[in-house]
Amino acid sequence: xxxxxxxxxxxxxxxxxxxxxxxxxxxxxxxxxxxxxxxxxxxxxxxxxxxxxxxxxxxxxxxxxxxxxxxxxxxxxxxxxxxxxxxxxxxxxxxxxxxxxxxxxxxxxxxxxxxxxxxxxxxxxxxxxxxxxxxxxxxxxxxxxxxxxxxxxxxxxxxxxxxxxxxxxxxxxxxxxxxxxxxxxxxxxxxxxxxxxxxxxxxxxxxxxxxxxxxxxxxxxxxxxxxxxxxxxxxxxxxxxxxxxxxxxxxxxxxxxxxxxxxxxxxxxxxxxxxxxxxxxxxxxxxxxxxxxxxxxxxxxxxxxxxxxxxxxxxxxxxxxxxxxxxxxxxxxxxxxxxxxxxxxxxxxxxxxxxxxxxxxxxxxxxxxxxxxxxxxxxxxxxxxxxxxxxxxxxxxxxxxxxxxxxxxxxxxxxxxxxxxxxxxxxxxxxxxxxxxxxxxxxxxxxxxxxxxxxxxxxxxxxxxxxxxxxxxxxxxxxxxxxx
Ligand code: NDP
Numbered sequence: 258x259x260x261x262x263x264x265x266x267x268x269x270x271x272x273x274x275x276x277x278x279x280x281x282x283x284x285x286x287x288x289x290x291x292x293x294x295x296x297x298x299x300x301x302x303x304x305x306x307x308x309x310x311x312x313x314x315x316x317x318x319x320x321x322x323x324x325x326x327x328x329x330x331x332x333x334x335x336x337x338x339x340x341x342x343x344x345x346x347x348x349x350x351x352x353x354x355x356x357x358x359x360x361x362x363x364x365x366x367x368x369x370x371x372x373x374x375x376x377x378x379x380x381x382x383x384x385x386x387x388x389x390x391x392x393x394x395x396x397x398x399x400x401x402x403x404x405x406x407x408x409x410x411x412x413x414x415x416x417x418x419x420x421x422x423x424x425x426x427x428x429x430x431x432x433x434x435x436x437x438x439x440x441x442x443x444x445x446x447x448x449x450x451x452x453x454x455x456x457x458x459x460x461x462x463x464x465x466x467x468x469x470x471x472x473x474x475x476x477x478x479x480x481x482x483x484x485x486x487x488x489x490x491x492x493x494x495x496x497x498x499x500x501x502x503x504x505x506x507x508x509x510x511x512x513x514x515x516x517x518x519x520x521x522x523x524x525x526x527x528x529x530x531x532x533x534x535x536x537x538x539x540x541x542x543x544x545x546x547x548x549x550x551x552x553x554x555x556x557x558x559x560x561x562x563x564x565x566x567x568x569x570x571x572x573x574x575x576x577x578x579x580x581x582x583x584x585x586x587x588x589x590x591x592x593x594x595x596x597x598x599x600x601x602x603x604x605x606x607x608x609x610x611x612x613x614x615x616x617x618x619x620x621x622x623x624x625x626x627x628x629x630x631x632x633x634x635x636x637x638x639x640x641x642x643x644x645x646x647x648x649x650x651x652x653x654x655x656x657x658x659x660x661x662x663x664x665x666x667x668x669x670x671x672x673x674x675x676x677x678x679x680x681x682x683x684x685x686x687x688x689x690x691x692x693x694x695x696x697x698x699x700x701x702x703x704x705x706x707x708x709x710x711x712x713x714x715x716x717x718x719x720x721x722x723x724x725x726x727x728x729x730x731x732x733x734x735x736x737x738x739x740x741x
Pocket of ligand 1: 406407408409410411433434435436437464465466467468469470473483484485486487488489490492493506507508509510540541542638640666706710711
């Protein structure tokens with residue numbers, strides 16, 4: 258089944274849909290490989306128009322009370338929930354992810370972000386510092402125009418995770434979705450207007466790297482938040498630094514999931530499945546290096562093989578389907594390249610391992626065992642349904658090997674030893690860690706990476722720090738002294 262996902266127009270600027278731009282941008286449904294809509298890439302004039310709209314709208318938006326801004330965001334959350342099915346179908350058509358997932362993980366997560374930050378908006382403030390008779394206070398102020406740039410795996414979630422804290426703090430935003438998934442951010446823009454956001458508060462322009470680059474270096478932009486790969490993150494961070502702009506970088510990972518022999522194996526297998534095959538493995542925080550303690554290795558692998566029989570591929574719009582195609586020909590070719598390397602470098606194939614015939618971009622859920630730390634699949638982010646199982650003997654060894662990567666996005670540990678769980682979580686060099694679960698990212702909890710995986714945090718109160726700045730106001734109660 259396909260649905261009509263053609264948007265009213267390609268861009269959303271200053272409260273309305275706008276058509277125009279340069280090249281065509283085809284939107285492909287990954288299940289069938291068909292073009293389901295054709296948009297246009299923005300030209301420089303449209304990018305400048307979007308930034309100008311955001312700049313013009315920002316002072317009045319920041320001047321509104323937090324209660325008023327929060328009410329609009331919470332109303333947008335309600336509208337998003339009411340339209341969850343429509344938004345989920347659009348997301349499925351854009352990404353290929355099964356409706357079973359998009360119904361619960363995409364617009365639903367976006368609505369939570371709007372609700373959470375809408376709730377915080379009224380209580381953002383500073384502190385009072387008494388200095389004898391004098392005193393000082395701090396004000397939390399908006400940064401100005403923020404730019405959001407998204408990846409293709411969670412399009413509306415990323416747009417919402419960025420815009421909700423930005424708007425709560427009194428900023429306005431220009432958002433550029435990934436060229437691969439341009440549709441749902443337009444819906445968010447529409448919903449914010451319907452919820453009462455003034456024109457220009459949230460704008461969407463379509464484009465590839467060149468549009469992103471123009472936004473990042475625009476003199477009227479105060480902050481850039483990117484979700485993307487490490488190579489893009491490097492470029493965007495450097496370009497933003499030129500103008501000393503604030504940044505949030507949510508980048509890639511090669512995260513470890515360490516399973517000790519005292520763990521509940523069934524739960525550990527569930528976590529390994531979620532951490533490698535949800536969204537066909539196209540999740541930044543995935544635990545793609547599954548370290549299993551030697552004593553339970555065979556039991557773990559045999560239970561995993563058993564559970565993989567439950568995979569149901571097929572029409573992503575069928576709610577029984579629990580595994581969808583990959584997002585694009587480009588991404589599946591990258592993953593095919595890693596499969597070839599894994600097999601050439603001697604990883605033991607437990608299941609899957611190949612691309613299925615089209616239409617669409619189908620990669621089997623794949624598990625390799627006996628993976629060594631120096632194999633390519635253990636070192637590089639694959640961003641597809643490929644799990645590497647590595648074995649280890651001691652806790653010390655597991656921590657050392659888990660941390661032996663330039664990435665530091667996430668990490669998980671499974672154990673029934675309470676002290677060990679906390680000890681290992683503390684030892685992980687990663688921004689987001691889990692004990693006895695994996696990949697849960699509720700909006701109340703800060704999310705982000707360390708090392709090459711990122712800068713800053715999304716979600717939780719922590720995100721407020723990254724979308725606002727402090728102003729100090731010193732108040733003198735007496736005379737002003739001077740040496741002469
Ligand atoms: P890319 O890094 O290829 O692209 C990310 C975004 O940046 C896209 O919108 C892209 O545009 C844009 N872009 C590319 N070049 C530039 C530039 N020079 N200046 C400004 N913007 C630019 O990532 P993918 O879209 O392929 O997404 C996959 C990656 O995202 C993975 O590495 C994954 O780990 C990471 N990711 C991280 C998450 C996190 O929260 N830490 C969450 C989800 C994904 P376009 O693609 O349209 O050309």
